Amino acid sequence: MDRRAAPVNLLNPQRTVAELRELRSLTADANGAQRVAFTPTWVRTRAWLRQKLEGLPVEIHTDAAGNLWATLRGASPKELVIGGHMDSVPNGGWLDGCLNVMAGVEILRRINAEFHGRPPVTIRLVDWADEEGARFGKSLFGSSACAGDLDMAEARKLKDRDGVTLPDALKAVGIDFEHVKDSGRELKQAAAYLELHIEQGPVLLDLDLPLGAVLGTFGVERHAITFHGQAAHSGSTPMNRRKDAFLAAGKMSQEIYAIAARSGGGVCTIGSCTTKPGIVTSVVEECRITLDQRHLDAAALARMLAEARSVSERFAQEGGVRVAWERLWQIAPRPFHPALIGMCDSAIGETCGKSHRLPSGPLHDAAEISGAGVPTVMMFVQSLHGISHNKIEDTREEHLELCVRAFDKLADKAMKWIAAGS
Amino acid sequence: MDRRAAPVNLLNPQRTVAELRELRSLTADANGAQRVAFTPTWVRTRAWLRQKLEGLPVEIHTDAAGNLWATLRGASPKELVIGGHMDSVPNGGWLDGCLNVMAGVEILRRINAEFHGRPPVTIRLVDWADEEGARFGKSLFGSSACAGDLDMAEARKLKDRDGVTLPDALKAVGIDFEHVKDSGRELKQAAAYLELHIEQGPVLLDLDLPLGAVLGTFGVERHAITFHGQAAHSGSTPMNRRKDAFLAAGKMSQEIYAIAARSGGGVCTIGSCTTKPGIVTSVVEECRITLDQRHLDAAALARMLAEARSVSERFAQEGGVRVAWERLWQIAPRPFHPALIGMCDSAIGETCGKSHRLPSGPLHDAAEISGAGVPTVMMFVQSLHGISHNKIEDTREEHLELCVRAFDKLADKAMKWIAAGS
Numbered sequence: 001m002d003r004r005a006a007p008v009n010l011l012n013p014q015r016t017v018a019e020l021r022e023l024r025s026l027t028a029d030a031n032g033a034q035r036v037a038f039t040p041t042w043v044r045t046r047a048w049l050r051q052k053l054e055g056l057p058v059e060i061h062t063d064a065a066g067n068l069w070a071t072l073r074g075a076s077p078k079e080l081v082i083g084g085h086m087d088s089v090p091n092g093g094w095l096d097g098c099l100n101v102m103a104g105v106e107i108l109r110r111i112n113a114e115f116h117g118r119p120p121v122t123i124r125l126v127d128w129a130d131e132e133g134a135r136f137g138k139s140l141f142g143s144s145a146c147a148g149d150l151d152m153a154e155a156r157k158l159k160d161r162d163g164v165t166l167p168d169a170l171k172a173v174g175i176d177f178e179h180v181k182d183s184g185r186e187l188k189q190a191a192a193y194l195e196l197h198i199e200q201g202p203v204l205l206d207l208d209l210p211l212g213a214v215l216g217t218f219g220v221e222r223h224a225i226t227f228h229g230q231a232a233h234s235g236s237t238p239m240n241r242r243k244d245a246f247l248a249a250g251k252m253s254q255e256i257y258a259i260a261a262r263s264g265g266g267v268c269t270i271g272s273c274t275t276k277p278g279i280v281t282s283v284v285e286e287c288r289i290t291l292d293q294r295h296l297d298a299a300a301l302a303r304m305l306a307e308a309r310s311v312s313e314r315f316a317q318e319g320g321v322r323v324a325w326e327r328l329w330q331i332a333p334r335p336f337h338p339a340l341i342g343m344c345d346s347a348i349g350e351t352c353g354k355s356h357r358l359p360s361g362p363l364h365d366a367a368e369i370s371g372a373g374v375p376t377v378m379m380f381v382q383s384l385h386g387i388s389h390n391k392i393e394d395t396r397e398e399h400l401e402l403c404v405r406a407f408d409k410l411a412d413k414a415m416k417w418i419a420a421g422s
Numbered sequence: 423m424d425r426r427a428a429p430v431n432l433l434n435p436q437r438t439v440a441e442l443r444e445l446r447s448l449t450a451d452a453n454g455a456q457r458v459a460f461t462p463t464w465v466r467t468r469a470w471l472r473q474k475l476e477g478l479p480v481e482i483h484t485d486a487a488g489n490l491w492a493t494l495r496g497a498s499p500k501e502l503v504i505g506g507h508m509d510s511v512p513n514g515g516w517l518d519g520c521l522n523v524m525a526g527v528e529i530l531r532r533i534n535a536e537f538h539g540r541p542p543v544t545i546r547l548v549d550w551a552d553e554e555g556a557r558f559g560k561s562l563f564g565s566s567a568c569a570g571d572l573d574m575a576e577a578r579k580l581k582d583r584d585g586v587t588l589p590d591a592l593k594a595v596g597i598d599f600e601h602v603k604d605s606g607r608e609l610k611q612a613a614a615y616l617e618l619h620i621e622q623g624p625v626l627l628d629l630d631l632p633l634g635a636v637l638g639t640f641g642v643e644r645h646a647i648t649f650h651g652q653a654a655h656s657g658s659t660p661m662n663r664r665k666d667a668f669l670a671a672g673k674m675s676q677e678i679y680a681i682a683a684r685s686g687g688g689v690c691t692i693g694s695c696t697t698k699p700g701i702v703t704s705v706v707e708e709c710r711i712t713l714d715q716r717h718l719d720a721a722a723l724a725r726m727l728a729e730a731r732s733v734s735e736r737f738a739q740e741g742g743v744r745v746a747w748e749r750l751w752q753i754a755p756r757p758f759h760p761a762l763i764g765m766c767d768s769a770i771g772e773t774c775g776k777s778h779r780l781p782s783g784p785l786h787d788a789a790e791i792s793g794a795g796v797p798t799v800m801m802f803v804q805s806l807h808g809i810s811h812n813k814i815e816d817t818r819e820e821h822l823e824l825c826v827r828a829f830d831k832l833a834d835k836a837m838k839w840i841a842a843g844s
Contacts, residue, residue: 201658218657222702234691234714235640235783236623237808239682246675246692253672260661269656270668272700273709280644280693280712280750287695290702292656328702361657386659 011110013404016102017397019052023102024094032391033094037087037130037141038066038173045086045098049127052105057117058125064182065145066129066175072108074119078191078418081124081374082107082411083143083365085131092132093198093393095400099381100196101127103404107411120419122189123411128365135160135169143365145180146187147372187369191418192340193376195366196407198395202386203358210399211406212356213344214378217367218267218294219301219333225252225312229321231277231285245287246275248315248323252289252308255315259293259307266295266304267361296333296359334367339422340377340414347409348379352402375422379407433532435826438524439819441474445524446516454813455516459509459552459563460488460595467508467520471549474527479539480547486604487567488551488597494530496541500613500840503546503796504529504833505565505787507553514554515620515815517822521803522618523549525826529833542841544611545833550787557582557591565787567602568609569794609791613840614762615798617788618829620817624808625780632821633828634778635766636800639789640689640716641723641755647674647734651743653699653707667709668697670737670745674711674730677737681715681729688717688726689783718755718781756789761844762799762836769831770801774824797844801829 027035027045035045046068050060058070084100104125111119129142136158144150156177158166167177199205204212229245256268269292276286291308295301309325316323341357348355360367360378370376381403384394395403449457449467457467468490472482480492493501506522526547533541551564558580566572578599580588589599621627626634651667678690691714698708713730717723731747738745763779770777782789782800792798803825806816817825 199658200655201660202663203658203660206660206663220657232808233622233783233810234693235642235689235716235785236621236625237689237783238623238625238628239679239689241624241628241808244675246695247679249695250672250675250692253666253669253675257661257669267657267659267661269703269705270672271656271702271704271706272697273668273671273695273706274700275694275696278694278696280714281691282693283691284693284695292702294657361659362655363657386654386663388655 010113011106011405011408013106013401016106016404017400019102020094020098023048023098028094031091033088033092034090035086035088036090036134037132038135038169042087043173046127049086049101056108056112058108063146063186065142065180066170066173067142067146067183067186068127069186070108070125072112072119072123074122076121076419077189079122079124079189080411080415080418081126081190081193083126083128083193083195083369085128085365087130087132089132089134089389091391093388093390095198095393095395096200096388097131099198099400101125103196103407106404107408110408119415121191121415123415131365136166140363140365140368143368146183147368148181148184149368149371150181187372187374190374191422192414193366193369193374194407194410194414195364195378196403197364197378197380198388198393199380199383200362200388201383204356204380204382205384205386207356209354209356210352210382210402211348212358212380213341213348214336214380215341215357215359216296216333216335216370217360217363218296219298220329220331221293221301221305222327222329223291224288224326224328225291226286226288226324227316227321228324229283229285229319232283234281234283237283242283243320244283245321246284248319248321249273249287249289251315252312255311256291256308259304263295263300263304265359266293266300268293268304268308290328294361296335298333301333331363334370336370336377337375339417340375343413343417344377344379344410347406347413350409351406379403379410432535433528433827433830435528435823438528438826439822441524442516442520445470445520450516453513455510455514456512457508457510458512458556459554460557460591464509465595468549471508471523478530478534480530485568485608487564487602488592488595489564489568489605489608490549491608492530492547494534494541494545496544498543498841499611501544501546501611502833502837502840503548503612503615505548505550505615505617505791507550507787509552509554511554511556511811513813515810515812517620517815517817518810519553521620521822523547525618525829528826529830532830541837543613543837545837553787558588562785562787562790565790568605569790570603570606571790571793572603609794609796612796613844614836615788615791615796616829616832616836617786617800618825619786619800619802620810620815621802621805622784622810623805626778626802626804627806627808629778631776631778632774632804632824633770634780634802635763635770636758636802637763637779637781638718638755638757638792639782639785640718641720642751642753643715643723643727644749644751645713646710646748646750647713648708648710648746649738649743650746651705651707651741654705656703656705659705664705665742666705667743668706670741670743671695671709671711673737674734677733678713678730681726685717685722685726687781688715688722690715690726690730712750716783718757720755723755753785756792758792758799759797761839762797765835765839766799766801766832769828769835772831773828801825801832
């Protein structure tokens with residue numbers, strides 16, 4: 001058997017596209033995908049996934065956090081893990097998360113066929129539970145539990161809009177919340193983790209490239225910034241006597257673009273603005289904006305934050321208002337593994353000629369697994385419109401086929417890397 | 423009798439201050455004045471006002487719009503009208519509106535005493551009904567009805583927060599809504615209209631002057647400006663790919679200061695800002711701000727509006743977003759009468775040495791009466807803190823006494839002006 005020719009012959013990317021379409025017809029309605037974690041549709045989705053795995057000599061089990069694992073034992077107990085998530089947001093797209101899993105299924109098939117059920121290393125496919133966090137507002141549930149990164153005290157208190165707690169919802173699908181971190185044992189032999197995903201942004205689209213190697217997930221600093229001025233009558237208060245909280249906030253709208261430009265690859269977003277008293281006849285007394293800052297480099301992220309703070313204080317002083325900062329959330333950058341990034345680049349280059357390295361703005365389960373110390377990389381495939389979490393989410397069919405091919409090549413390289421002692 | 427000395431001797435400004443305190447004790451609670459129009463407290467206030475007028479040989483009646491008139495017949499049927507309003511906002515101040523009326527009462531007393539009940543021209547005091555519009559959201563009710571400027575179709579539909587219509591509320595106090603404009607006959611002989619008011623702003627306070635002559639009320643252009651961009655993920659969307667509605671709106675926050683500065687005396691206010699979807703993880707798709715622009719000069723106001731429109735379109739284009747304007751409200755500037763402004767200046771100069779001419783940002787009943795073609799002027803007295811519509815609204819006692827003196831001198835000059843054939 002010619003090992004090098006084999007993947008091309010045994011892999012069937014068209015089958016992946018067909019399976020994704022089949023899944024869509026089973027789990028979407030006119031508003032989009034409805035595979036929200038822990039719902040009946042999600043349970044049905046997993047039953048369908050098990051069916052797809054039936055022909056393979058894999059062991060299948062659900063871990064303590066509800067993640068589904070399919071394991072193809074290899075000559076070495078060292079594991080190559082391929083991950084994704086079958087759950088979606090409500091009214092979601094047809095690719096986010098399940099493309100990853102179904103590409104993994106196809107790669108399992110190829111490896112099984114090529115190595116006659118006994119690859120050099122153990123190959124595992126994982127379907128993480130509740131990546132989206134749509135119901136409880138906490139994303140990356142299954143992977144963070146597995147990575148040991150889940151804040152139990154915080155998660156214990158989470159409730160959905162009907163007041164059902166996360167522990168009670170888990171109980172209903174047979175998961176004991178207090179033991180979810182036992183799933184951590186699944187990673188004991190993990191030597192590499194690979195995840196394919198739609199980009200969910202416009203970078204590859206703008207570059208007219210189908211695929212990219214992901215450098216890591218951005219660190220995030222998320223704050224509320226409140227400017228406190230003074231309400232005053234819009235007719236009787238001279239301009240030079242105003243303490244206009246909206247003036248200071250408005251200045252921030254431009255400054256964050258300058259901060260992002262200086263940061264070398266970071267992004268800043270003011271996503272909301274509220275005003276008090278918020279009436280047409282009064283100068284704004286209080287203006288609250290939210291600022292989301294992201295960068296792949298921790299030091300650069302810290303600089304972006306310091307610059308935003310400093311400039312907000314300057315604008316406040318210029319306008320005779322006060323400013324107060326409140327941290328809403330933060331997470332450190334999760335840079336991926338350099339050797340795996342290189343392999344990902346090569347796999348893309350071999351598949352379609354040109355690769356591109358880019359950071360991931362959104363978080364993914366890969367961030368959790370990388371944080372747990374498992375060498376990790378992701379591959380992105382171009383998103384049409386740069387849009388996801390929406391029924392119009394889409395990727396060209398030829399790009400879907402290319403991504404399965406390139407991701408399979410990456411799996412091949414990673415397997416060999418592990419077998420060689422990584 | 424020495425005519426020129428008389429006003430000083432017969433006028434008792436301390437009495438006005440004492441009466442205002444008495445009124446406060448009768449109609450305010452711990453949260454401020456509660457003389458909201460058409461309420462029992464307001465009805466009680468008017469009964470108290472009638473008592474104060476009892477010793478004078480005046481005819482008192484309520485007109486078709488609920489305005490209370492006290493008339494001291496003179497040698498000529500031509501009338502000098504002095505106006506104010508006894509109604510307040512809920513939790514209002516102790517001076518707004520009733521200072522005007524009580525100063526008018528004191529001037530009626532002086533003129534009656536000086537001319538032994540028969541002044542050269544007819545002197546009338548009017549207490550306008552519902553200047554504040556606190557209950558139905560429509561200010562200047564009584565004066566606009568009297569001036570013929572009330573939009574009947576609009577007013578007919580007004581409801582308070584309990585769903586009571588304005589016509590029904592008026593009926594309860596004996597006013598037939600469909601005939602309120604009959605009150606216009608009250609102005610047939612009006613030769614001049616004078617109104618004293620607290621400034622409700624900080625201009626006189628900043629200049630350390632007790633009194634000012636008012637040039638007119640600002641014209642107002644009030645618009646909602648909505649920028650339409652595109653929602654996009656805060657992590658995955660490069661800065662140069664964003665269509666950020668908040669960026670364009672934020673730029674407006676500074677530009678309106680430049681527009682006001684160029685306008686020569688106008689003011690611009692962005693009083694509210696709302697964002698959609700308004701979440702921390704998305705670029706703002708839609709940002710709506712309200713813009714209130716005011717100027718005493720109609721052409722300058724039109725220029726301010728045109729500049730704001732033009733700059734909003736430029737910012738929209740720069741940011742790849744659309745902008746839409748919606749007019750919320752407008753009113754033309756109401757410049758006061760030049761001869762009366764001159765008399766007001768002189769009266770102030772004779773009383774306390776230095777006058778200052780300033781426009782009025784807030785609207786007043788005087789704007790309606792001026793709009794009806796009656797020569798009009800207002801006098802402002804300094805406001806402490808520049809604040810009104812609040813229980814902390816205040817003016818120094820010596821300034822209150824000065825304003826009664828100066829307003830009386832203005833009444834004297836206006837009376838002579840009318841008598842001389844204006």
